[in-house]
Amino acid sequence: MDEFDTLTPPENTPLKPSQQARQWAMLCHLAAFAGLVVPFGNLLGPLIVWQLEKDIDPFVDAQGKEALNFQISVAIAVMVCFMLMLLVIGFPLLALVSIGALVLSIIGGLKANEGVAYRYPFTWRLVK
Template sequence: MSDDPQTPQPVPGPEARQWAMLCHFAAFLGLVIPFGNLLGPLIVWQIKKDLDPFVDAQGKEALNFQISVALAVMLCFLLMVVVVGFPLLMLVSIAALVLTIIAGIKANEGQAYRYPFAWRLVK
């Protein structure tokens, strides 16, 4: 998929949109098991990345964002020593929740979503 906004992108099929959405929503596995926010998108992406380029791109985006969130959460835990980590952890958690929901909805609509503030390690 081209990043050029002038180039019309083909609309992904319903199955590709569903799996792209699940790549984002798999991060909620982190509410059940430790590191599930990383494992969920990683597993869904690895299983379905060959289905469609849209699923591959959105899976990478979801995984990169969850890696960024995990690093931010670790930093918040370190900053709890000086108390500022508590409100920062709350802010990071709410932002991650909202952005993940928005990304899942956009992916289900067939729109490629790029998370703000994501460190893109997986290319």
């Protein structure tokens, strides 16, 4: 049992997010993949989905903030990696940050779809 299981209410309780809320929360996490197509899409995707749907359920609001905070943290880490490319260490760090962001975004989306309140590691929570 991991530490986040205690945040998830049992099945068939009124505290369990609805299927619609879980899908919107999942989309908040997975909207970061817009960054593969649109510059700054990794920030704009979660921001737009969160702003449009945050009022339907507190779960969507919380997961939207979490996804946005993670993508802001990733953007800051990528900028630091670009600066460190002058010292060559930035290249492997950029690969590590990119792969980590990809994997953690997928995990966040899957957990949100299960109704689990997922918290990203290594995240500055700037949006409250």
